[in-house]
Amino acid sequence: MITLIRLPAVNPNDERGTIIAWLKEAGVKVRKGENICEIETSKATVELTAEADGYLVHLAAPGDSVPVGKPVAAVTETAGEDVAAALKQEESSAEKTGGADERRWTKKAFIVARRTGVDLETLAARNPGKTLTEEDVLAAQSEASGPSVDLTEREFPDSRPERVLLLGGAGGAGAIAIDAMRRGTGKQRPAAILDNNPKAKGMTSMGVPILGPLDMIDELWQQQAFDAAVILFTDDVKERQAHFERLTARGIRFTNLIDPSVQLRSYVRMGVGNVIMANCFFALGVSLGDNNFFASHTVVExxxxxxxxxxxxxxxxxxxxxxxxxxxxxxxxxAIEPYLKIGSDSVVASGIALTSHVPERTIVKSHAQYTTREA
Amino acid sequence: MNAPLPASTTYAKSLNAALLEMMREDERIYFLGEDILDPYGGAFKISKGLSSAFPDRVITTPISEAGFTGLATGMALRGLRPIVEIMFGDFLAIAADQIINHMAKFVTMYGRDLEVPVVVRTPMGGGRGYGATHSQSLEKIFLGTPNLTVVAPSHAHDPGQLLRNAVALGRPVLFIEHKMLYPETLLASGGALMIEPLTDEPFPTMLMKNFSRGAADVLIVAYGGMSRLLAPLARQMAEEEINLAIALPALLSPMTVAPLLPLAAQCGRVLLVEEGTTGFDWGAEVAAQLYAATYKTLKAPIARLASRAEIIPTSTAGENAMLVGAADIESKILELLA
Structure with a gap:
């Protein structure tokens, strides 16, 4: 007969207690009610008493911090009795709740299945004993629906053209961008268009599919369905910036998309994400940042x-x-005269010839009318 | 059985050690409060050993929070660095006039800036069955008070170091400790959890992640005692493939969400959690600031969790039902992802 003596809950502030000292040596005979051990809690030091007559076994050492409810000592009916079996039983009953993984799927798998329409019951039946993961669900989905974009591309990545995802542009910019790539060197090809216009979804532009809204980009990036992106919408430049920064932060690459008729003279430098349409001319030493859109025939001296x-x-x-x-x-x-500075967040209407600097956040409506933009 | 556990520091021991060290290093530091002398050493033992080591600089006071908080303000004006312990955060209401109308105002109301280096420490929070007047999280009352810095370290922080930084700040600081954190061993990276500072400041925001590959599904922003619910939940969610980025700011007021913006924009789903009662709470300010900066990238409205706007019951079952719990947080996460 073995009696386990557990760390008592002395006060509600403590989830553990620390063994200070043993008052009885291991192996000695103790009587029920005798003090055997000193325990320190955050409020007080208390004695632990034997809960039965018998021989004392120490299960913790001075200095040990023991959780409330865990055995600190055991008392055996006969001397030298092995307590291993009793402790093992204790451990296995504690493990029972945590036991083998009987879940059929993770919660993430469940969420992704609901989003993608994969039937988890069927998938689980095909994979008995397995805990289905997000990856299993996505695999089942692409098996069922076939490749969503450009997964026919079987060329080795080292030598295949850069697959460019077009963000926005279902209305027309997409078509000229696709045309630019097709007339170009063959080093870039359109992968697909994402556009928030719900009516465009499912249509094609120049044969390139319009898959759906812009927030599909993460999924496509995870599927490695494209190599780099460009932004084609131009109506909201703050939005251009927000998308560019958000996607760049996630590791999504931007590329420059340049029509083959564009002339880039010596020492032209540019970042990434620039879209430059037909017949633009960038003279010697011109420097461009990131994520700009230049419609056709623009000249930057x-x-x-x-x-x-x-x-x-x-x-x-x-x-x-x-x-x-x-x-x-x-x-x-x-048209802009030499040496002029055009401040950030400004807007200049069509046909204006600028002859003086434009401060930041300025709307230039006509030659003489300057108005400060509202915040 | 019971292999000796690693002797890592608990939240309470970290604070106690920092106090002993600071008082050794700086004679200007005084410690004031109720029942703080040895052998009792304070209701939560944070001042244990202080009065034995520094009998002249540990002042046990009558039961008058307004009195000794005002006393500390005067001491600070005269060049000392008092640290006040309010036995239970609920009693801050008694000292509120001294803190808001005197301590915080003195910093700027006399024509020149004055140093008012007082730190008021106090335990907040429920979970111990202490009832309606010993279990609240009242810090929201003080948030936004000009010249008052409100700090609440989680157990992913080093609370002792933050207390040192509070004393070094030289301005009034309200230092909130969740009483359930006291016995907790301080968190460190390990297993499914990775913990790192998100900001490099005296009162940093800690970032706790439960994934190493891919992106966060949900950004959780919470403070103080919520870390004790979030750490085990994050480990559990890791097994469910739910990727959580948990930001734990220590600085509640004044507050900026700037360090959180990249994460918020990245996952587009944000959950704010606090133990105080719902309504006019910390999460309201955080949500308003986050909306202004991230509304275009959010995939779902910002979700908020706080405790029910009720009086805290003493019974464990009643208390559990009223206070925010791990189950509430989990179901909110799944709701955001649904």
Whole structure:
């Protein structure tokens, strides 16, 4: 007969107690009610008493911190009795709740199945004894629905054209971007278009599928369905920036998409995510940031700089050493005299010829009318 | 059986050790409060050993929170660095006039900036069955008070170090400790959990993640005692493939969400958790700031959890039903992902 003596709950502040000292040596005979051990809690030091007559076995050492309810000592009816079996039983009863994994699927698998329409019951029946994971559900989904985009691409990644995902542009910009790639060097090809216009979903543009809203991008990136992205919508430059930064932070790559008719002279530098349409001309030493959109026939003269996230309409022209900030929008045929600075977040209407600097956050409606934008 | 457990430091011991060290290093530090002398050593033993080591600088006071908090403010004005212990955070209501109308105002109301280096420490929170007036989380009353810094370390923080930083700040600090954290061993990275500081500040935000591959499904923002619910929940959720990024700011007021923005934008699903009662709470301010900066990238409305706006019952069952629990957090996470 073995009696386990557990750490008592002395006060509600403590989940554990620390063994200070044994008052009885291991192996000695103790009587029920005798003090055998000193235990320290956060409030007080208390004695632990033997709960039966018998021979004492120490199960913890001075200094040990023991959780409430766990055995500290055992008392055996006969001397030298092995307590291993009693402790093993204790452990196995504690383990019972945690036992073998009997779940048929993880909670994430359940959520993903509901989103993708995969029938978990059927999948579980096909995989008896397995805990289904998110990966299993996604595999079952792509098996059922076939490749969602461009998974026919079997060329080795090292030598295949860059597969470019187009963000926005179902309305028309997508088509000219696709045309630019198709007429180009063959080093880029369109993967698909994502567009938030629900009516565009399921249609194609120049034969390229419009898969659905922009937030599908994570899923496609995980499926490695594209290599890099560009943003084609131009109506909201802040939104351009938000998407660019959010996706870049997630490790999604941006590329530059440049029509083959564009002329880039020597020492032109640019970041990533720039879209440059037909017949644009960038003179010597021009520097572009990231994520700008240039419609056709735009001329940026030598040593001019353009920041990031700008949207420039067709046939705009800068003279030399012009500096354009971030998130700037130009209409059509804006002309800028040399050395002028165009501040960030400004908008310039079509047909304006700028002859003086434009401060930040300015709307230029006509030659003489400057109005500060509302915040 | 019972292999000796690692002798890691608990939340309470970390605070106690920091107090002993600070008082050894700096003679300007005084410790004031009720029942703080040895051998009792304070209701939660945070001041254990202090009065034996520094009998002249540990002042046990009558039961008058307004009195000794005001006393400490005066001591601070005269160049000392008092630390006040309010035995239960509920009693802060008695000291509120001294803190809001005197201590915090003195910093700027006399034509020149004054140093008012007082730290008011206090345990908050339920879970012990102490009833309606010893279990509340009243810190929200003080949030937004000008010149008052409110800090609440979780057990993913080093509370002793944060207490040192509070004393070093040289301004009034309200230092909130959740009483359920006292016996907890401080968290460290290990198993499914990775813990790292998200900001490098005197009162940093700690980031706890339960995944090493892929992106977070949900960003949870919580503080103080919520870490004791979130750490085990995060381990459990790791087995369910639910990736959680848990941000635990120590600085409640003044507060900026700037360090949280990349994470919030990344996962687009945010859950705010606090133990105080719902309504006009910490989460309201955090949610408002987060909405302003991230509304375009959110995939679901920001979810908020707080305790029910009721008086805390003494019975364990009643208390569990009223206070935010791990089960509430889990179901909110799954709701966000559904």
């Amino acid at each position: 030598h040593h001019s700089t353009v920041g990031s996230h700008c949207a420039i309409g067709p046939r705009c022209t800068t003279s030399g050493r012009v500096q354009i900030g971030d998130r700037v929008r130009f209409g059509m045929q804006v």
